[in-house]
Amino acid sequence: MSVEGLRFISAAEYVPEHILTNDDIQVHLNQEICPDWVKGKLGISERRIITSGESTSSLAEKAVRKAIQNAGVRPESIDLLILATASPERRAPATACIVQFDVSAVCSGFLFALSIATAMMNAGAARRAIVVGADTFSDATDWERRDCVFFGDGAGAVLLEKRSIHIGGGNAGRYDSELFTNGRDLEAFTIPLGSSSTFLMDGKAVFDAAAHAVPKCIDAVLTRNAITADDIDIVIPHQPSRYLLENIAASSGISFDRFELCMGRVANTVGATIPIALAQAMENNRISTGDAVLFATAGAGFTAGAALHFWS
Known part of the structure; x- marks a missing residue:
C-alpha cells in the first residue's frame, strides 16, 4: 500500500x-x-x-x-x-x-x-x-x-x-512497501523453545533464500513506483553479511556504494539494524529532500521485504 x-x-x-x-x-x-x-x-x-x-x-x-x-x-x-x-x-x-x-x-x-x-x-x-x-x-x-x-x-x-498536505513537490513523502513470507525455509534459522536455547543456522540456506527473495521485493516496489535502480539515492539495508549485500546489490543493479553500512561497528543487530543504519545516515547528512530511499531486509521464517520512501 x-x-x-x-x-x-x-x-x-x-x-x-x-x-x-x-x-x-x-x-x-x-x-x-x-x-x-x-x-x-x-x-x-x-x-x-x-x-x-x-x-x-x-x-x-x-x-x-x-x-x-x-x-x-x-x-x-x-x-x-x-x-x-x-x-x-x-x-x-x-x-x-x-x-x-x-x-x-x-x-x-x-x-x-x-x-x-x-x-x-x-x-x-x-x-x-x-x-x-x-x-x-x-x-x-x-x-x-x-x-x-x-x-x-x-x-x-x-x-x-x-501530514495531510503534500510537502517538497514531486513524489516527496510517498512510502510504499513490498513484504514477503514463506515457511518453506523454516529450519534455515531457528531458535528452539527453552530459556537457554541458542540459534541454529544453515548458512547456505539463509543466503540462498535472501539472495532470491530480496531482489524480487526490490524489483516489485521499484516497478510499482515507475523508477529504476539508477534512481535510488541510498539503500538502508538489514545487514547479515557484506557478501550477501554485495550479491543483492549486483542482482538489483544498485551500486554497492549507495548502501549505508553499520555492521562493521555493531554486527547484525537483527530488528535494530535498519533504524541504526538510518540514524547513522541522517546524522551524516546522507539523505536530502526528494531522495529515493530504499529499505531492504531478509529474516528467518523466511521473511523478506523492501520499501521505498521519497524523503521529505
Whole structure:
C-alpha cells in the first residue's frame, strides 16, 4: 500500500557500552576464527553486548527517548509506538507490556512494523508514531561455536509523521512497501523453545533464500513506483553479511556504494539494524529532500521485504 505525506522526523540508536571485537572472540573465548575473514567476508569488526541490568526493553526505551529528544517534540504528542523484536524478555507477558505494541518477524521485524505503522497512520489511527527495533541476540548465541561472530545487541528508533498536505513537490513523502513470507525455509534459522536455547543456522540456506527473495521485493516496489535502480539515492539495508549485500546489490543493479553500512561497528543487530543504519545516515547528512530511499531486509521464517520512501 502506498502512503502519501509521510515524513521521517528523527532517528536514533542506542547500543550497549560493552564492545566485543573479533580479536576478543579469538583470544579470550579461544575460538578458532580468522578476524580478517570475519571483517572481509561478513563486514563485521566488532559488536556490542549487553551486560547485567540491560535488556531488550531497556535498549528500546533509550532509543525511543533519544528519537523524541532529537525531534524536539513532546512525548504526549506520540499517538502510536510499535516495537519490533525477536528477543523478548519473557514468553509472557509480551514485551509490548513493557514498551508498547510489538511485532515479531526476526530480522525483518522493523520493516514489517514500519509498514504497519504507516498503514495505521494512513487510515487516520495516528498522526505521529515511533517504530523501534531492539534485539539482544547475545543471549541466543553459543559463544563456543564459530558462528558466534554474527550478532550484536542494540536498538534503533524512528519518529514518523503523517501530514495531510503534500510537502517538497514531486513524489516527496510517498512510502510504499513490498513484504514477503514463506515457511518453506523454516529450519534455515531457528531458535528452539527453552530459556537457554541458542540459534541454529544453515548458512547456505539463509543466503540462498535472501539472495532470491530480496531482489524480487526490490524489483516489485521499484516497478510499482515507475523508477529504476539508477534512481535510488541510498539503500538502508538489514545487514547479515557484506557478501550477501554485495550479491543483492549486483542482482538489483544498485551500486554497492549507495548502501549505508553499520555492521562493521555493531554486527547484525537483527530488528535494530535498519533504524541504526538510518540514524547513522541522517546524522551524516546522507539523505536530502526528494531522495529515493530504499529499505531492504531478509529474516528467518523466511521473511523478506523492501520499501521505498521519497524523503521529505
